[in-house]
Amino acid sequence: MKLYDCQVAPNPRRVRMFLAEKGITMETIEVDILGGENLQPAFLAINSRGLLPVLELDDGTRFDEVMAITRYFEDIQPEPPLLGRTALEKAIITNRQRKMEFDGMIAGSEVFRNQHEGFAERSIPGASGEINPAIPALIERGTKTLQRFFASLEDYLQEGPYIAGKAFSMVDITAVCAVDFAAWVKINIPPENTRSLAWYEQVSSRASAKA
Numbered sequence: 001m002k003l004y005d006c007q008v009a010p011n012p013r014r015v016r017m018f019l020a021e022k023g024i025t026m027e028t029i030e031v032d033i034l035g036g037e038n039l040q041p042a043f044l045a046i047n048s049r050g051l052l053p054v055l056e057l058d059d060g061t062r063f064d065e066v067m068a069i070t071r072y073f074e075d076i077q078p079e080p081p082l083l084g085r086t087a088l089e090k091a092i093i094t095n096r097q098r099k100m101e102f103d104g105m106i107a108g109s110e111v112f113r114n115q116h117e118g119f120a121e122r123s124i125p126g127a128s129g130e131i132n133p134a135i136p137a138l139i140e141r142g143t144k145t146l147q148r149f150f151a152s153l154e155d156y157l158q159e160g161p162y163i164a165g166k167a168f169s170m171v172d173i174t175a176v177c178a179v180d181f182a183a184w185v186k187i188n189i190p191p192e193n194t195r196s197l198a199w200y201e202q203v204s205s206r207a208s209a210k211a
């Protein structure tokens with residue numbers, strides 16, 4: 001089993017944090033997204049979408065979505081549970097996790113990709129041999145969506161110390177990766193969101209956050 005990884009990228013980091021929380025180690029292969037190695041034929045043969053992370057099983061099966069990779073490991077190693085134990089916990093985590101992904105991760109990606117000169121022709125993540133010019137309007141859209149992300153984070157944290165309630169979960173992993181990604185484009189948790197700021201300090205101090 002091996003993981004195609006990229007140390008600087010937020011989606012691969014979600015998988016590394018998840019694995020670190022589970023205590024799972026494996027071979028990793030570093031792919032340089034900034035340098036465009038993910039768009040070269042060698043990696044496109046692994047994932048034709050040119051996206052990371054990718055988990056490859058020993059029988060050659062590959063998964064190229066964070067939530068499929070984490071689902072797989074949750075089922076083969078349930079402890080500690082990060083995707084919920086009961087039907088209710090699982091539904092709450094799935095519900096909130098998707099908001100963190102769409103309103104946090106994807107919005108951060110819209111802002112970053114459409115303003116960073118290194119991605120001037122890479123507005124769409126991955127994709128082989130295509131020129132996808134930056135769309136400046138997406139910077140504004142992503143910036144607005146990130147405000148929605150920060151608001152829902154603050155709301156959820158009224159219920160408990162973690163975003164899905166009492167226990168640390170995948171929702172916290174996606175959210176902390178999204179917060180750090182937004183900081184790349186200098187968009188940060190608003191100073192009045194005190195619950196989110198305390199949560200961020202606490203989650204960032206976990207050993208897995210450095211994975």
Ligand SMILES: N[C@@H](CCC(=O)N[C@@H](CS)C(=O)NCC(=O)O)C(=O)O
Nearest residue numbers: 009010011051052064065066125126
């Ligand atoms: N939906 C995918 C998203 C993966 C994704 O967007 N990965 C980014 C890195 S964070 C990537 O590979 N980007 C390639 C590029 O920018 O060319 C998942 O959740 O795994």
